[in-house]
Amino acid sequence: MLISLFAVPSILSAYHDDTPLADAGPIYEPGPPKDIIREIPPPVLPSLTPPPPTRTTIAFVPPIVSKDEVVQDENQKSIPDILDTSGDIGTKDVKGNNETPPSLQETPALNSVLEVPKVAEKTYDMFDIQKDPSFPGGLQEMYKWLNNNVIYPEMAKTSGISGQVVLSFVVGKDGIIRDICIVKDIGGGCGKSVQTTLAKMPPWSPGEANGHPVKVRYTLPFKFTLH
Secondary structure (H helix, E strand, C coil), X not given: CHHHHHHHHHHHHHHCCCCCCCCCCCCCCXXXXXXXXXXXXXXXXXXXXXXXXXXXXXXXXXXXXXXXXXXXXXXXXXXXXXXXXXXEEECCCECCCCCCCCCCCCCHHHHHHCCCCCCCCCEECXXXXXXXXXXXXXXXXXXXXXXXXXXXXXXXXXXXXCEEEEEEEEECCCCCEEEEEEEECCCCCHHHHHHHHXXXXXXXXXXXXXXXEEEEEEEEEEEECCC
């Protein structure tokens, strides 16, 4: 046992290698981090659409009333010729392509040339309609209302004036009485008295043509009688 203990240092020395380690090369020491540069891609530009081809434009300027000495001689195109052309209407003649779609922009010249004049609404006569206008309650109620509301003028009474006056008025589509005219008068303020009273009439039932309410010209006689 004692022999084994003395033999241990010898064994360890046998395995001890004093050979120096091989050179592993220079040691890498990392430096400060480099700045990271991000490459920004160039902006994507939208594709440019070329403007549409120019359409043919026909010059037309609405006529203006001026003195002869300031008027320039020019060949003014007629409206039928303007409407028959396939080009646009403008302030000057331009040669272009008629197959190009028309411009969506308003042409000021068109507004003045193609403006449709307003047509006055027709006023029908009694024989042109299928349903006559009527006072509420009918003809008898109308004359009853007039007898209760028309004032016999004192001047006509004093002068002994009596007789029949005739008035004309329009019954509107809303039944309102308008455009009251004295067709025949006997004087003494009689016609004016009936005209003033008619303006205060309640609404009528309007006349109808082809199933629709229309304006109707109505003629009304009224008699003044002295008692």
